[in-house]
Amino acid sequence: MTLPEPTAAPVANDRDRTAEVPPPLTPDATPAPALTAEVAPPHTPDATPATALTAEVPPPRTADATPAPAAEVPPRRTPDATPAPAAEVPPPLTPDAIPAPVLAAEVPPRRTPDTAPAPAADPSEAVEPAAPSQPQPPAQPQPAPSLQPPAPVQPPSSLQPLAPPQPSAHPQPSSPAPVQSSWSLQLPAPGQGAVAGRYPGPGWAVVLPPQPRRSYVWGILSALLVLSMLVALGGGAAAAWALRDGGGAPSGVAWVDVRDEAGGKAVDAVLERRTAAVKSKSLDAWMADVDQSDAAFAKRQRQEFANLIRMPFAELRFERTAQPATKMAAYLPEELFRRYHAAVKVVAVTVRHRIDGLDGRAVATPWLAVFGFAAGRWVIAGDGNGKDMPTGARGQPWDSSGAISIVRSDRVVAVVSKTDGGQALLQMAETGLRRVAEVRPGGWDGKVLITAVTDKQIFDTYFAESQDRVGQVAAIAVPYYESVAEWSSRKAYATTRVVFNPTELNAPTAELQHDLTHEFAHAAMGPVTGPYTPRWVVEGFAEYVAYRDGKYNSAGIRAALGGLEIKTLPSNEQFYAEPRNYIGGWLACRMIAETYGQDKLVAFYEGFLRMSEVDSVAREVLGISRDQLEQQWRDYVAKQRG
Known part of the structure; x- marks a missing residue:
C-alpha cells in the first residue's frame, strides 16, 4: 500500500501494519584506549618528580646486598663494601645490562669529574652511570631543594620490558565533537597518563627495560588515527590515516583527502564507471572498483551485477547525494570501521532508474554505499546497515541473493526468482489491474512492477523494526519519488512498487488475487495519497x-x-x-x-x-x-x- 506520508514506511495489505523506521546507531565516539596506552611521553631531566619515584622504585641490589639507609641519593653497595656517602654515584652498568638503543634514546649525557655539577643537584635529574673501565668518584652530597612534587606516579610492579603494542578495535563514534579549523595535539606530560612510572628515580642505577620498536611511531600514528577519525566522521576536509600491513602494527601514514571536491570526485568517478559497467554488461569493469578481500561481499556484488543486467532498464544512473557525514556514519558497520582503520565512509547514493515501457518518470531508490580507502584509492567495501535506513534500501529486486528472471506483459513487469515460472502471477496481476481500472480508470500509469523473489531479506527490509509482524503480511505497496524521500525536502511522486512476502506465494489463488488487487489499488491512488x-x-x-x-x-x-x-x-x-x-x-x-x-x-x-x-x-x-x-x-x- 502507499504511504499517506511521503517519508513514512510502506503500507501493507489487509493483514499488515506499517513499519515505523527505528532510531539511528551511532558509532561510539570514544577512541580506542589501547592506542594511547602505549605512547611514551617525551622524557626530560626535570620532568619526572623525584619524591614520587624515590618513594616507590627500589634500587637494584646484588644477592648479598644490605638495604641502603633512607637517604636522598642512596649509593649502590656490594656485600663487603663500606657504606658510601649519601650522594655516591653507583658503579657503571655493563654493556649487556642496557641495550644500545635504550642508552642512546633514554640515558642522559655522561658527566666527567671536570664537569661542573648542577646548581643544587636537582634530585629529579637521573644520574648516568660511567663507562665500564672508568668508575666515577663519588660526588659531594648536595642539599635537595625544596620542591612541591605533583601527585605520586605509580610505577609498574616490575621493571620488565614492555610488550610490543597491539592493535585494537575502534568502536564507532556516536556524537563526534565539532571539528575545528585547526588541531592541537597534546601528549601526556611525563608522570601522567598510562605511561607513568617508566623512568627510574634519580640516583638509582636501575636496569632500564628495552624500548619497544618504533614506540615513537605508535605515538604519532595513534594520535593521528584518533584525530583523523573525528575529522572524517565530522565532515572535515582532510585527514592523516594510520595504515597497517595485514592488520598488524602501523606501517605508515597516508594523507587521505576526504573533501567533497577531492574524495567526492573520486567517488563520483567510481559511480560513473559502475553505471557504464551495467550498460556495457562488463563484469570486470563492475568488479574493478570493488574491494574483493571480503569473499562474501565480492560474491554478492557479482550476483547484484547479474541481476542488474537482467532488469529491463530504459534508464539507470548511480548518483552521489550530499548528506551530513555524521548522519551517514550511523550506517557504518563496525567491522568495516576496524578493517579500514577509520579510512572508510558511508556515501548516500541515489539509484535513479526507469523501467522500459512501465515508468513514465525516473524513480529514485536509496543505496548506502560504504567506501574504503585501500591501495591509494577509494573502493566499494560494503553496504551500510542499521536502523532508520531510508525506505527501499537493500530492498530492490536486484538486491536478491539469488538469480532473478523477468516475466512481463504490457502493463506488468514481475521480477521472480529464476526457478519460478511467474506466469500464473502475471495472469492474476492483469486481472487485478482490470478491477482497479474499473474504479479509477485514470490519474495514474496503470502499470506496475512486482517483486516476488524467494529471498526473504528483500521483503523483511521494510519491517526492520517489527520483524515479528512479517509473517502476518502478504504484500506491501511502496511509494517512490523522483528523489529519495528521506534525503530531499522536495518530493515528487513517481510510482508505487509492489513487494510480495515469499512465504505467501503459495497461498490459494483467490487469496493471492485479493492481495494483488488490494496492492494495485494503493498504486492507483498513490498520486493522490498525502500526509x-x-x-x-x-x-x-x-x-x-x-x-x-x-x-x-x-x-x-x-x-x-x-x-x-x-x-x-x-x-x-x-x-x-x-x-x-x-x-x-x-x-x-x-x-x-x-x-x-x-x-x-x-x-x-x-x-x-x-x-x-x-x-x-x-x-x-x-x-x-x-x-x-x-x-x-x-x-x-x-x-x-x-
Whole structure:
C-alpha cells in the first residue's frame, strides 16, 4: 500500500501494519584506549618528580646486598663494601645490562669529574652511570631543594620490558565533537597518563627495560588515527590515516583527502564507471572498483551485477547525494570501521532508474554505499546497515541473493526468482489491474512492477523494526519519488512498487488475487495519497476495490467483525492496532459508494490532498458533517451485521 506520508514506511495489505523506521546507531565516539596506552611521553631531566619515584622504585641490589639507609641519593653497595656517602654515584652498568638503543634514546649525557655539577643537584635529574673501565668518584652530597612534587606516579610492579603494542578495535563514534579549523595535539606530560612510572628515580642505577620498536611511531600514528577519525566522521576536509600491513602494527601514514571536491570526485568517478559497467554488461569493469578481500561481499556484488543486467532498464544512473557525514556514519558497520582503520565512509547514493515501457518518470531508490580507502584509492567495501535506513534500501529486486528472471506483459513487469515460472502471477496481476481500472480508470500509469523473489531479506527490509509482524503480511505497496524521500525536502511522486512476502506465494489463488488487487489499488491512488489521508480511507478504499465483485452475507460480516465496537472512525494511531479496522474501513467506503456514488468515494479520497480534516472533506464532497458521516456508518454496519 502507499504511504499517506511521503517519508513514512510502506503500507501493507489487509493483514499488515506499517513499519515505523527505528532510531539511528551511532558509532561510539570514544577512541580506542589501547592506542594511547602505549605512547611514551617525551622524557626530560626535570620532568619526572623525584619524591614520587624515590618513594616507590627500589634500587637494584646484588644477592648479598644490605638495604641502603633512607637517604636522598642512596649509593649502590656490594656485600663487603663500606657504606658510601649519601650522594655516591653507583658503579657503571655493563654493556649487556642496557641495550644500545635504550642508552642512546633514554640515558642522559655522561658527566666527567671536570664537569661542573648542577646548581643544587636537582634530585629529579637521573644520574648516568660511567663507562665500564672508568668508575666515577663519588660526588659531594648536595642539599635537595625544596620542591612541591605533583601527585605520586605509580610505577609498574616490575621493571620488565614492555610488550610490543597491539592493535585494537575502534568502536564507532556516536556524537563526534565539532571539528575545528585547526588541531592541537597534546601528549601526556611525563608522570601522567598510562605511561607513568617508566623512568627510574634519580640516583638509582636501575636496569632500564628495552624500548619497544618504533614506540615513537605508535605515538604519532595513534594520535593521528584518533584525530583523523573525528575529522572524517565530522565532515572535515582532510585527514592523516594510520595504515597497517595485514592488520598488524602501523606501517605508515597516508594523507587521505576526504573533501567533497577531492574524495567526492573520486567517488563520483567510481559511480560513473559502475553505471557504464551495467550498460556495457562488463563484469570486470563492475568488479574493478570493488574491494574483493571480503569473499562474501565480492560474491554478492557479482550476483547484484547479474541481476542488474537482467532488469529491463530504459534508464539507470548511480548518483552521489550530499548528506551530513555524521548522519551517514550511523550506517557504518563496525567491522568495516576496524578493517579500514577509520579510512572508510558511508556515501548516500541515489539509484535513479526507469523501467522500459512501465515508468513514465525516473524513480529514485536509496543505496548506502560504504567506501574504503585501500591501495591509494577509494573502493566499494560494503553496504551500510542499521536502523532508520531510508525506505527501499537493500530492498530492490536486484538486491536478491539469488538469480532473478523477468516475466512481463504490457502493463506488468514481475521480477521472480529464476526457478519460478511467474506466469500464473502475471495472469492474476492483469486481472487485478482490470478491477482497479474499473474504479479509477485514470490519474495514474496503470502499470506496475512486482517483486516476488524467494529471498526473504528483500521483503523483511521494510519491517526492520517489527520483524515479528512479517509473517502476518502478504504484500506491501511502496511509494517512490523522483528523489529519495528521506534525503530531499522536495518530493515528487513517481510510482508505487509492489513487494510480495515469499512465504505467501503459495497461498490459494483467490487469496493471492485479493492481495494483488488490494496492492494495485494503493498504486492507483498513490498520486493522490498525502500526509493527511486517514488510514481508514487508504485501507478501506483498497479493500473496497478488492471486495467489489464479491457477494457477502450478514453471517460472514458478523464473523469478520466479531465483537468490534463501531463508535467513531479510528485514528491513524489506532488503526493498525486492531486488524478488524480493515473491515470497518471497508464498510465505511462501501457505504459512501452505495449512498453517494463511486465517483464521490474517489473524490472523497482525493479531497485530503487539499484539506486535513474529515469534517472539512465530508462537508465539501458529501455535504454532511463528520458526526453525520459517523452516524451513517454506524447504521450501515448494524444493518450489514443483520
